[in-house]
Amino acid sequence: MQYHKRRIKRTLAVQLDAVDISRTASASSVIYEALRRAIIEGRIAAGAPLRQDEIARQFNASRIPVREALMRLEELGLVRTQRYKGSVVAGLSADEAAEIFDFRLLIEPEVMRRAVPRMTPSDLSAARGACEAFAASKDPMQWGDLNRALHAALYQPSALPYHLEMLGNAMDRIDRYLRAQLLMSDGMARASAEHAGILAACEAGDAPRAAELVHAHIAGARASFLEHLPGLVAGAAR
Amino acid sequence: MQYHKRRIKRTLAVQLDAVDISRTASASSVIYEALRRAIIEGRIAAGAPLRQDEIARQFNASRIPVREALMRLEELGLVRTQRYKGSVVAGLSADEAAEIFDFRLLIEPEVMRRAVPRMTPSDLSAARGACEAFAASKDPMQWGDLNRALHAALYQPSALPYHLEMLGNAMDRIDRYLRAQLLMSDGMARASAEHAGILAACEAGDAPRAAELVHAHIAGARASFLEHLPGLVAGAAR
DNA sequence: TCTAGCAATTTTGGATCCAATATGCAATAT
DNA sequence: ATATTGCATATTGGATCCAAAATTGCTAGA
Numbered sequence: 001m002q003y004h005k006r007r008i009k010r011t012l013a014v015q016l017d018a019v020d021i022s023r024t025a026s027a028s029s030v031i032y033e034a035l036r037r038a039i040i041e042g043r044i045a046a047g048a049p050l051r052q053d054e055i056a057r058q059f060n061a062s063r064i065p066v067r068e069a070l071m072r073l074e075e076l077g078l079v080r081t082q083r084y085k086g087s088v089v090a091g092l093s094a095d096e097a098a099e100i101f102d103f104r105l106l107i108e109p110e111v112m113r114r115a116v117p118r119m120t121p122s123d124l125s126a127a128r129g130a131c132e133a134f135a136a137s138k139d140p141m142q143w144g145d146l147n148r149a150l151h152a153a154l155y156q157p158s159a160l161p162y163h164l165e166m167l168g169n170a171m172d173r174i175d176r177y178l179r180a181q182l183l184m185s186d187g188m189a190r191a192s193a194e195h196a197g198i199l200a201a202c203e204a205g206d207a208p209r210a211a212e213l214v215h216a217h218i219a220g221a222r223a224s225f226l227e228h229l230p231g232l233v234a235g236a237a238r
Numbered sequence: 239m240q241y242h243k244r245r246i247k248r249t250l251a252v253q254l255d256a257v258d259i260s261r262t263a264s265a266s267s268v269i270y271e272a273l274r275r276a277i278i279e280g281r282i283a284a285g286a287p288l289r290q291d292e293i294a295r296q297f298n299a300s301r302i303p304v305r306e307a308l309m310r311l312e313e314l315g316l317v318r319t320q321r322y323k324g325s326v327v328a329g330l331s332a333d334e335a336a337e338i339f340d341f342r343l344l345i346e347p348e349v350m351r352r353a354v355p356r357m358t359p360s361d362l363s364a365a366r367g368a369c370e371a372f373a374a375s376k377d378p379m380q381w382g383d384l385n386r387a388l389h390a391a392l393y394q395p396s397a398l399p400y401h402l403e404m405l406g407n408a409m410d411r412i413d414r415y416l417r418a419q420l421l422m423s424d425g426m427a428r429a430s431a432e433h434a435g436i437l438a439a440c441e442a443g444d445a446p447r448a449a450e451l452v453h454a455h456i457a458g459a460r461a462s463f464l465e466h467l468p469g470l471v472a473g474a475a476r
Numbered sequence: 477t478c479t480a481g482c483a484a485t486t487t488t489g490g491a492t493c494c495a496a497t498a499t500g501c502a503a504t505a506t
Numbered sequence: 507a508t509a510t511t512g513c514a515t516a517t518t519g520g521a522t523c524c525a526a527a528a529t530t531g532c533t534a535g536a
Contacts, residue, residue, distance in 0.1 A: 026321055026519065028309070052488070062521045064302070067489085071266070071306045075313035077403075083264055084488055084527045099400045106344050162337045165315075166404055264489065290518070300491045305519085322497045322518055 028065035031055065032072050039078045039089050041144060042176035046091025050079065077173060092173060094226065100174050101222035107167055108155075108218060109211035112198070115158035116207035124203055127153035131199050135192040140183050144175050150195060154202065181225050190220070266303035269293065270310050277316050277327050279382060280414035284329025288317065315411060330411060332464065338412050339460035345405055346393075346456060347449040350436070353396035354445035362441055365391035369437050373430040378421050382413050388433060392440065419463050428458070 025033075035055070038044045050070065052063040059066075070087050073079040081087040092100070119127075130150040137146055148171065155164055182188050194217045201210035263271075273293070276282045288308065290301040297304070308325050311317040319325040330338070357365075368388040375384055386409065393402055420426050432455040439448035 024321065028519080051486095053486090063488085064520055064522095068306060068309045068519095071309045072313045075310045086488065086528095096400065099398055102398070103345075103400060103404070106348055107341075110344055160337055160340070162334065162341060162408075166341065166407075169404075170400075266489080289516095291516090301518085302490055302492095306489095324498095324518065 026065070027059070027061050028068040028072075031059055031061070031065050032069035034059075035069055035073060036076070036078065036172070039073070040172050040175045041141070042179065044089050046089050046176075048089050050087045050089065052086070076169060092177065094229075097174055097177055098222065098226060100170050101218060101225065103170055104167070104218050105215060105222070107163055107170075109215040111155050111158045111160055111163050111167070112202075112214045113207045113211040114160065115155055116202050116205060116210050118157040118159065119202060120157070123153065123157045124199075127199055127202065129153075131192075131195050134195060140179055143179055143182060143188075147178075154198070177225065177229065178221065181221070181228055184228050187221075187224060191217070194220070264303070265297070265299050266306040269297050269299065269303050270307035272297075273307055273311060274314070274316065274410070277311070278410050278413045279379070280417065282327050284327050284414075286327050288325045288327065290324070314407060330415065332467075335412055335415055336460065336464060338408050339456060339463065341408055342405070342456050343453060343460070345401055345408075347453040349393050349396045349398055349401050349405070350440075350452045351445045351449035352398065353393055354440050354443060354448050356395040356397065357440060358395070361391065361395045362437075365437055365440065367391075369430075369433050372433060378417060381417055381420060381426075385416075392436070415463065415467065416459065419459070419466060422466050425459075425462060429455070432458070 035044075035050070044050075052066045052070070055066045056063045070079055070081065074081050074087065078090055079087045080090045127150065130146065130153045134143070134146040134150055137143060151167075151171070152164075155167070158164075182191065194213065198210055198213045198217065201207075201213055273282075273288070282288075290304045290308070293304045294301045308317055308319065312319050312325065316328055317325045318328045365388065368384065368391045372381070372384040372388055375381060389405075389409070390402075393405070396402075420429065432451065436448055436451045436455065439445075439451055
């Protein structure tokens, strides 16, 4: 009967295209994602206050899920909260931004190195697609997503989920500043060229070279960031 | 008057040893810290359910601050929550634990290297104190705190708060397993000896050597962990 | 005119209450 | 006898309500 049960279940699943309903979004996670994206993309400026009431109204919800979302954002480092004073969007000082680049310089080349030997042809074609989409994009607003997609395609095969989680947090914190930097320099063209080089090394199966190019890519972004944007992080709002 | 005001404040602060009252603990942060410690120290087993009602009763509070604490712990990766089913303590598979060791191997040597040239005599004496306290300790229950104190003393001078934050998260996740490992082998003696070596390199101002010893220290712990504890992470409770 | 002090408003933290969902158990049908 | 269904209880997610603290605006006084 065990077999019988499974057969029926599987048949139904195919017929219904069932989804795991216990993983559907709660109000608090919807609000969390929306706030996270708005902060990452810089649509809410660093230092701006996040009023619970106002956010709750916008989502037609009570303040409870808003507060839960703010707690999670605080733990991510995207928001700072003072008791009875409320939450504000966290910014980065120039030092903090530089430190996050340093962090990426430690992690990403190693992740790249370990991903290359595990890449399947479909991984590579996904990466090429992401790379081309990034190069073709003219809209700086979707640059963040495209860059994330490229990173995911390149790094996912490493099978290092913890490293990717930590990297995701680092990217969340500097995304805003990276985008600004890309706009203010020849960053877009250079980044695309460097991406192509990294991808070529991956396709050649040359892990050390890919890691080295990733390092150079990030180091270049770090230098360009520190050079071009002395005033960008002024209102860091600690 | 700006100046006048500030002068008074600072004088009072010195007299009263005043603390920033806006940072005093809220119910949710008290519960958060208590749960975090209980999980880190392994007093609540991986996979154990965390009932909101029960926790609220223990702290004489409502479920609201409990839920906020659980949200934060979820973001830290110490807890896993399913909608309408509740939260359970997150465990680590052997692979996940190994990956966290790899992460530490990337971060800690570099942090050590950058801390050494910035260490003051008082930093060094604090580190020596922490090192001796660790070596002298026989109680495995306070080992976690002592190890954290030693790390803080050694790494704090690096002035890399982001790296230390990420490292803190990594330590939170493996503390339980590290403690178990220390008990089941000659880990305690070996760790103390290795700590002494690292400290000596710091006192000699030999940053590359200190970094190298830190690397060896973690690599040894990783190997010992994977060797001695194939069954320890069985009930990983994903 | 400027500032200290006080009341009114706003905003947050937390408690209580209600609805939605899960879980365990008994009853029933095959 | 076993598997399915219906019901009671337990548990979570969210809304509403209340108290504490912060902020704002006003008034009085120098």
